[in-house]
Structure formats: structure tokens, C-alpha cells
Amino acid sequence: MSLADEIQKVARRYPESKSAILPALRLAQEEYGWLSREAIEEVGEALDLTPAYCMSVASFYDLFNFEPIGRHTIEVCTNVCCGLVNAQAVLESFERELDIAPGETTADGEITLRAVECLGGCSTPTIVAIDQRYRQSVTPEDVPAILEELRNV
Amino acid sequence: MSEALVLGGAEETPLRDLASYRAVGGYAQLLKARAMPPQEVIALLIESNLRGRGGAFFPTGRKASFIPSPEKVAKPIYITVNADESEPGTFKDREIMLRVPHRLVEGCLIAAHAIQSNFVFIYIRGEYSTEYDVLQSAVDEANAAGLLGAVKILVHRGAGAYICGEETALLSSLEGERGQPRSKPPFPAIEGLYAAPTLINNVETITTIPVVLEVGPAEYAQIGAPPDSTGTRLFCLSGNVARPGVYELPHGLTTRHLIEDIGGGVPDGRSLKAVMMGGSSFPVMTPDDLDTKLDANSLGQKGYFIGSGVVCVLDDRTCMVQFALRVGQFYMHESCGKCTPCRVGTRWLVQMLRAVENGTASESDFDLALDVCDRIIGKCLCVLGDSDAMIVASCVTKFRDEFHAHLEHGGCPFGHDSSLDGLFAPSDQHAAHEVVV
Numbered sequence: 001m002s003l004a005d006e007i008q009k010v011a012r013r014y015p016e017s018k019s020a021i022l023p024a025l026r027l028a029q030e031e032y033g034w035l036s037r038e039a040i041e042e043v044g045e046a047l048d049l050t051p052a053y054c055m056s057v058a059s060f061y062d063l064f065n066f067e068p069i070g071r072h073t074i075e076v077c078t079n080v081c082c083g084l085v086n087a088q089a090v091l092e093s094f095e096r097e098l099d100i101a102p103g104e105t106t107a108d109g110e111i112t113l114r115a116v117e118c119l120g121g122c123s124t125p126t127i128v129a130i131d132q133r134y135r136q137s138v139t140p141e142d143v144p145a146i147l148e149e150l151r152n153v
Numbered sequence: 154m155s156e157a158l159v160l161g162g163a164e165e166t167p168l169r170d171l172a173s174y175r176a177v178g179g180y181a182q183l184l185k186a187r188a189m190p191p192q193e194v195i196a197l198l199i200e201s202n203l204r205g206r207g208g209a210f211f212p213t214g215r216k217a218s219f220i221p222s223p224e225k226v227a228k229p230i231y232i233t234v235n236a237d238e239s240e241p242g243t244f245k246d247r248e249i250m251l252r253v254p255h256r257l258v259e260g261c262l263i264a265a266h267a268i269q270s271n272f273v274f275i276y277i278r279g280e281y282s283t284e285y286d287v288l289q290s291a292v293d294e295a296n297a298a299g300l301l302g303a304v305k306i307l308v309h310r311g312a313g314a315y316i317c318g319e320e321t322a323l324l325s326s327l328e329g330e331r332g333q334p335r336s337k338p339p340f341p342a343i344e345g346l347y348a349a350p351t352l353i354n355n356v357e358t359i360t361t362i363p364v365v366l367e368v369g370p371a372e373y374a375q376i377g378a379p380p381d382s383t384g385t386r387l388f389c390l391s392g393n394v395a396r397p398g399v400y401e402l403p404h405g406l407t408t409r410h411l412i413e414d415i416g417g418g419v420p421d422g423r424s425l426k427a428v429m430m431g432g433s434s435f436p437v438m439t440p441d442d443l444d445t446k447l448d449a450n451s452l453g454q455k456g457y458f459i460g461s462g463v464v465c466v467l468d469d470r471t472c473m474v475q476f477a478l479r480v481g482q483f484y485m486h487e488s489c490g491k492c493t494p495c496r497v498g499t500r501w502l503v504q505m506l507r508a509v510e511n512g513t514a515s516e517s518d519f520d521l522a523l524d525v526c527d528r529i530i531g532k533c534l535c536v537l538g539d540s541d542a543m544i545v546a547s548c549v550t551k552f553r554d555e556f557h558a559h560l561e562h563g564g565c566p567f568g569h570d571s572s573l574d575g576l577f578a579p580s581d582q583h584a585a586h587e588v589v590v
């Protein structure tokens with residue numbers, strides 16, 4: 001199924017098709033990895049909305065990427081609950097091992113590192129979302145093994 | 154845990170599939186409810202005095218009673234379940250969706266019967282992937298088993314915006330707009346989604362509905378701290394505590410009991426300095442109030458809020474300026490930008506707190522910060538700005554000596570020993586917000 005068909009299929013589940021803009025943007029991002037101008041135009045076309053409108057909505061939300069990102073994403077919770085029990089050290093460990101700062105992607109295009117707000121897993125700090133799946137109770141010592149694992153996927 | 158009702162049956166293993174949920178009596182309450190006239194279900198909810206678990210503690214039955222009956226409106230009636238769960242320190246709705254997804258579905262269907270709605274949206278925060286999968290498969294399974302009847306349940310994924318948990322912002326987002334709050338009135342019960350009557354409730358609230366029917370409204374109203382804080386609550390215990398977790402307990406136990414007896418107290422021989430109580434949107438609790446009971450009235454008498462059930466423990470290694478700063482950065486980033494006091498005030502507070510942390514503030518800045526808080530509270534469309542102002546003001550007021558010590562010391566008196574030292578706000582997001590002065 002083409003992306004446009006997929007979007008329209010989702011849109012039919014809603015009373016009004018404009019409601020499908022978040023699922024549509026998500027589908028486009030899954031397809032291309034990020035939301036280029038062309039991807040935004042494709043979403044607009046499928047939902048009968050202008051690209052400018054789609055961009056104004058997309059830019060409100062944190063989960064959309066407007067530039068290419070790595071093949072994998074690592075998102076470390078750095079809100080206070082994880083922070084009280086050492087999220088900083090986990091983030092620093094990723095920074096050191098990857099030699100990039102949060103918000104950056106490794107030169108080989110493999111991994112994007114981010115610091116993010118509370119992920120809702122505060123009883124098992126530090127929470128790290130790896131390709132959008134939560135890892136619980138991550139410690140700085142776990143970092144090399146996680147990266148090893150990702151590089152082999 | 155004998156107290157578990159909402160998580161009942163799932164204490165050891167999650168009840169993810171229909172068969173396991175049926176084995177603990179699942180969907181029996183739906184049959185019971187469907188055999189009653191809708192108004193009777195609302196009357197039961199009113200009798201139980203179940204109140205909203207999303208933060209505002211509004212009586213659930215009363216809210217449902219505001220929804221006009223279908224013959225009085227030319228539009229469909231909608232239910233939107235708030236599964237946006239983004240309040241820092243809150244992780245209970247996630248537990249519900251992972252452990253008793255069918256109880257949430259059953260609650261949705263009972264609520265749909267009560268207000269005669271045929272369309273339920275569950276708005277789940279975009280970061281919850283596994284939770285989405287588990288919930289969606291429960292919905293599919295219930296649908297395949299014919300349990301939905303004429304009701305459609307659509308699980309809608311958000312895309313990362315704390316403000317979308319605010320009910321009117323959630324509606325904007327669900328309609329395909331930027332997730333910005335709307336002014337009330339009109340209230341969603343009258344003009345909500347697509348300008349049609351809409352009931353909005355938190356995941357835990359909806360999941361408690363089958364429980365109320367099962368134990369009986371009169372009996373439910375006796376659990377906890379009646380008459381106002383009835384039933385159980387999923388407390389989210391985290392931070393510097395030996396056994397963090399989601400604990401379902403009746404309202405009315407003391408904060409100390411939860412932290413010390415259930416949570417095993419503060420580890421490493423440290424002492425408790427403060428509690429982030431209710432969520433990051435409310436005043437912090439100081440140790441002298443630890444014997445306050447965890448119910449809305451007892452907390453309210455001391456100026457606290459039960460919020461979304463957050464109890465996050467801060468030990469004596471925590472620099473309260475860093476704490477306020479990091480919380481302030483969160484609100485600065487999440488402000489939707491619609492109201493000036495919130496958009497600008499959240500930025501000012503971050504700048505001021507940074508100056509305190511760096512030792513470049515002056516004594517008069519503390520009062521200035523409190524003044525900024527005053528100029529936010531009650532002056533905006535929603536309470537996001539108020540939330541920031543309340544927690545920051547509580548830190549400045551209750552820990553003024555520590556704030557002062559930063560000035561004396563020309564910087565953070567903790568050196569690099571605070572447990573929050575170096576805590577990193579999302580860089581790519583925050584760099585754009587902070588104005589360098």
C-alpha cells in the first residue's frame with residue numbers, strides 16, 4: 001500500500017479526516033525516517049491540507065524530526081525523578097562512548113542521542129528509550145553493552 | 154497487596170489477554186451495567202463519590218451527569234480517555250495499560266453506556282509504544298469477542314507534548330490542530346470534540362468504574378478517607394526511596410507510612426529533605442508535614458495537592474535551586490505559548506533560577522521571582538503556568554535559606570555534590586528558549 005493509501009485508510013476511522021494528521025505524520029516518519037518538505041507535502045496531499053498547515057501542526061510536537069536522524073535513537077530521561085538517581089551519569093556515559101552531545105548524531109549516521117523529559121517510568125530509573133522502546137534501570141555501566149547490541153542490529 | 158482493586162488480579166502477573174481477565178470476573182460489570190438504565194449507572198458513580206485521578210479530583214459521576222442526553226443534541230456524544238500521562242513523576246496509567254488493559258476497556262464501555270456514547274477515543278502519549286501495542290490488542294480482542302457492541306474505541310497516539318494532557322488541548326490535538334488549550338466555557342461536556350458533548354476522564358478514573366460496580370457504590374464510598382477521598386489510589390513512589398513503584402492503597406494513609414513502611418525509606422543513611430507531592434505542578438512538601446494523610450482534604454489543609462498521585466522523595470543531597478531550575482525548564486519548554494504570562498513568565502523564572510544557581514542573583518531577586526509567580530497564577534488560559542509558579546514559589550519560600558546560601562557562596566554551596574548536579578534539560582529543545590542576559 002502506498003503511503004497516501006495508508007494515510008487515507010487511517011483517516012477513514014475518524015469522524016473528520018483532519019484528526020488523522022498525527023497518525024499520518026507518524027506514518028510518513030516511519031517511512032522516511034524524518035519529515036522532509038516532500039514528506040510533509042505528501043501528508044498534506046493525502047489529507048487535503050496545505051503543507052504549511054501540516055508543518056505548523058508537526059512543529060508543535062517533539063516526536064517529529066525535521067532533519068535526518070541516525071538509524072537508531074537513544075533517548076535518556078533527564079527529568080527530576082530519574083535525575084535524583086543518576087540519569088546525568090547515564091547520559092554522560094552515552095556521550096562519552098559515542099563522542100557526541102545530546103541532540104547530535106554520530107558521524108557514521110548510526111545513532112542519535114537525546115536528553116528528553118519524563119518518560120513515565122520513574123520507578124525503574126534511569127529510563128532510556130531505545131528506538132522508542134523503554135529500557136528500565138539503565139546504569140552508566142550498561143551503556144557499552146547497549147551500544148554493542150545496537151551496532152549489531 | 155489485598156487493597157488492590159484497580160490492579161486487582163494483576164498483582165503477580167499482568168492480565169493482558171481476554172481469557173485471563175475473564176478468569177478474574179472481567180466484563181461481568183459491563184453486562185450488569187448494560188442491564189441498567191444509563192442514568193442509574195451515573196447515579197451509582199455519584200453515590201461512590203469517585204473523583205478524577207488525572208489531577209483535578211472532580212467528581213466523576215457529576216461530570217458524566219453534565220452530558221446532555223442524546224435526544225437533546227443533534228450531534229454524537231464522545232468519550233475521550235486521557236492517557237497522555239506526562240506529568241513528571243507519574244507512571245500509573247502506564248501500569249494500568251500494561252497490567253489490566255481490559256479493565257480500562259471495560260470501563261470505557263460502561264462509561265459509554267452511562268452517557269449513551271458510541272465513540273470512545275483513548276489519547277495515549279506518543280512515547281508509549283509497548284503500552285499502545287498492549288492496549289490496542291486488548292481493544293481488538295474485545296471487539297472480536299463482540300463486547301464492543303455499537304461502540305467504537307479508537308486508540309489515538311500523541312506525538313510528544315505535555316500540554317496535550319490538558320483536556321481542551323487534548324481536544325485540539327485530537328481534531329488535528331496544534332495542541333493548544335481553549336477557553337472554558339463552553340465546557341467539553343457541552344461543546345467538546347468537534348463541538349459535540351464530550352466526557353473526558355483519566356485512565357485510572359475510567360478503570361475504576363468497573364471496580365465501583367463490583368464492590369458496590371456504597372461500599373466503595375466507605376473505602377479510603379470518606380466522604381471526599383473515597384476508594385483506592387495508584388500512588389507513584391519514586392526518587393530517593395528504597396522500593397519505588399506504583400502502590401495501590403486506600404486514600405488516607407500517611408505520607409510517612411508510604412515512604413517509610415511501604416517504600417523502605419530513604420536509602421544510604423540519607424535523610425529526607427522534601428517530597429514532590431502530587432506531581433511537579435504543586436508545592437513541595439517539607440519533612441515537618443510527613444504525617445499528613447494522603448487524601449485531598451488532609452493535603453489541602455496544609456496547602457498540598459494529591460494531583461496524579463505522585464510521591465517523589467528528595468534526599469539531603471538535593472540542591473533545591475537545581476531542582477526548581479530543572480522543573481522550571483520543563484514548564485518553559487512545554488508552555489504552548491498562547492498566554493503571555495505563561496510564555497514569558499516561565500522563561501523569566503528559568504533565567505532567575507539560573508542566576509541564583511550561578512551566584513549572580515541578589516537578595517531582591519527572590520521577591521522578584523515570587524512576584525513573577527504571582528503575575529502568572531490565575532492569569533492564564535490553563536494552569537500550566539500556574540503549575541510552574543506554584544512549585545517554584547514553594548521552593549523559594551520554603552528553602553529560602555538555601556537560596557540565600559547560593560548568594561553568600563557565590564554559586565552552588567553543594568559544589569558538585571548535589572544529586573541533581575549537571576542534570577541536563579533536552580538541549581536541542583531548550584537552547585532555543587533561553588534568552589541569554
Ligand SMILES: Cc1cc2nc3c(=O)[nH]c(=O)nc-3n(C[C@H](O)[C@H](O)[C@H](O)COP(=O)(O)O)c2cc1C
Pocket residue numbers: 204205206207208209210211235236237238239240315316317318319320321353354355356358359535536537
Ligand atoms: C498542563 C496539564 C496537563 C495535564 N495532563 C494530564 C494527563 O497527562 N493526564 C490526565 O489524565 N490529566 C491531565 N490533566 C488534567 C486534565 O485537564 C483533566 O482534568 C483530566 O484528564 C480529567 O480527568 P479526571 O476527571 O478523570 O481526572 C492535565 C492538566 C493540565 C493543566
Ligand code: SF4
Pocket residue numbers: 316333334487488489490491492493495496533534535536537538539
Ligand atoms: S497557560 Fe501556558 S500552556 Fe496554558 S494555554 Fe496559556 S500559554 Fe498555553
